[in-house]
Amino acid sequence: MSDLQPIMLIEDNHDDYEAATRSLKKNKCANPLLWCKSGQEGLDYLFGKGRYSDNENIRTPALILLDLNMPGMDGQQVLERIKNDPNRKSIPVVILTTSNDPKDVKQCYETGASTYIQKPVRFEGLCDAIRTITDYWLRVAILPPNEA
Numbered sequence: 001m002s003d004l005q006p007i008m009l010i011e012d013n014h015d016d017y018e019a020a021t022r023s024l025k026k027n028k029c030a031n032p033l034l035w036c037k038s039g040q041e042g043l044d045y046l047f048g049k050g051r052y053s054d055n056e057n058i059r060t061p062a063l064i065l066l067d068l069n070m071p072g073m074d075g076q077q078v079l080e081r082i083k084n085d086p087n088r089k090s091i092p093v094v095i096l097t098t099s100n101d102p103k104d105v106k107q108c109y110e111t112g113a114s115t116y117i118q119k120p121v122r123f124e125g126l127c128d129a130i131r132t133i134t135d136y137w138l139r140v141a142i143l144p145p146n147e148a
Helices: 014-026 039-047 075-083 102-111 123-140
Strands: 007-010 033-036 063-066 093-097 115-118
Touching (some): 007 039, 014 033, 014 123, 033 039, 075 093, 115 123
Parallel strands (some): 063 093
16 A cells, blocks of 8 residues: 555546546556545535445545546535544645536635646647646645545
8 A cells, every 4th residue: 555645536527537537647656546436426525435344555645636527525625524524635636627607616616625627638638737736735735644
């Protein structure tokens, strides 16, 4: 198991998961990727609920990449739960979504999103975005210590 904290991707689309995985590898990001296929699964992991309730290998993510448009619990609801919890609110949450609706952008920032990025259409654009995200959040920014 890697000593590095994982990057959590909360994303329901398998193709977007594959693209994120490939772009992280291309950018030589050593942090493991943890894929949660729904907002509820992401919260279950973060809060140690459901299938994660007895898992002692839960690691607080260094960074959360969060899609907004998911069935069931959407990304905005997930963001709100994370940012309203005193033990999890310091985890950087990067919104990575297809939406560029100004209402979504405003609401996410008001809720506490660390940044908001519209998913690039082309793979090269995604690689550039992932490189920028990981360089900043995992190499440049000073984050609070991992309490978990």
